[in-house]
Amino acid sequence: MDAVFRALADPTRRQLLDNLHARNGQTLNALCAEMDMTRQAVTKHLAILEEANLVTTLRKGREKQHYLNPVPINEIAERWIGKFERHRLDALSDLKKRLERED
Amino acid sequence: MDAVFRALADPTRRQLLDNLHARNGQTLNALCAEMDMTRQAVTKHLAILEEANLVTTLRKGREKQHYLNPVPINEIAERWIGKFERHRLDALSDLKKRLERED
DNA sequence: TTAATATGCAACCATTTGGTTGCATGTCAA
DNA sequence: TTGACATGCAACCAAATGGTTGCATATTAA
Numbered sequence: 001m002d003a004v005f006r007a008l009a010d011p012t013r014r015q016l017l018d019n020l021h022a023r024n025g026q027t028l029n030a031l032c033a034e035m036d037m038t039r040q041a042v043t044k045h046l047a048i049l050e051e052a053n054l055v056t057t058l059r060k061g062r063e064k065q066h067y068l069n070p071v072p073i074n075e076i077a078e079r080w081i082g083k084f085e086r087h088r089l090d091a092l093s094d095l096k097k098r099l100e101r102e103d
Numbered sequence: 104m105d106a107v108f109r110a111l112a113d114p115t116r117r118q119l120l121d122n123l124h125a126r127n128g129q130t131l132n133a134l135c136a137e138m139d140m141t142r143q144a145v146t147k148h149l150a151i152l153e154e155a156n157l158v159t160t161l162r163k164g165r166e167k168q169h170y171l172n173p174v175p176i177n178e179i180a181e182r183w184i185g186k187f188e189r190h191r192l193d194a195l196s197d198l199k200k201r202l203e204r205e206d
Numbered sequence: 207t208t209a210a211t212a213t214g215c216a217a218c219c220a221t222t223t224g225g226t227t228g229c230a231t232g233t234c235a236a
Numbered sequence: 237t238t239g240a241c242a243t244g245c246a247a248c249c250a251a252a253t254g255g256t257t258g259c260a261t262a263t264t265a266a
Contacts, residue, residue, distance in 0.1 A: 009112035021183050062212050062263040070184045074192040077180040081173045089177040165233040165242050
């Protein structure tokens with residue numbers, strides 16, 4: 001669990017998760033294309049995400065595919081938000097989004 | 104949003120949130136009593152939690168009460184977990200907990 | 207087989223982070 | 237008013253972090 005928070009602490013790693021959320025199964029080079037840093041730096045970030053079990057990889061020949069795993073993120077919410085409180089927050093968030101859309 | 108992840112990255116700050124989750128509205132000194140570091144260090148951590156809007160404070164005379172705000176944590180889950188997927192994950196998590204309890 | 211492509215590993219460096227100590231300020235109670 | 241208590245602010249320091257460059261390995265395609 002500790003590793004999950006450490007992994008989410010960095011904006012680059014959150015962007016990687018965003019990229020995978022948008023298109024799952026991307027290869028290292030594909031992910032690098034959207035990042036403004038060296039491939040080696042991205043590799044390090046992905047290693048940290050893997051260690052936190054937020055990303056799972058699958059080797060295909062010389063390529064490596066990366067997949068987002070949402071389970072640990074769900075566990076974060078469960079740590080500090082009671083079940084009923086969570087439903088209330090979701091409802092509030094929904095309302096807020098709907099109101100914003102009306103502008 | 105950036106500040107939230109930074110705030111959650113540190114184990115001491117997560118413990119502070121746990122303490123507040125257990126008993127809300129605690130004063131600085133009360134929180135310090137459970138931590139193994141100087142008051143000044145705890146103050147810094149609380150400032151970071153406040154900046155992230157994870158903790159709200161209320162001055163009462165010479166004391167300062169601290170309250171947990173769960174809203175930003177809920178927003179984390181909403182970022183990478185689709186609404187339906189989340190219900191599925193909650194159900195899975197419930198099942199797991201129930202099975203663990205049977206041992 | 208050989209050249210190009212995809213990824214892996216390690217040493218190095220600037221900056222950030224989390225802790226300390228020391229002193230200042232503000233509020234309550236005698 | 238004065239002493240005790242609760243908190244605030246700043247300088248300083250060791251360790252962790254995020255990036256780089258350079259080189260190694262493994263797979264595909266010509």
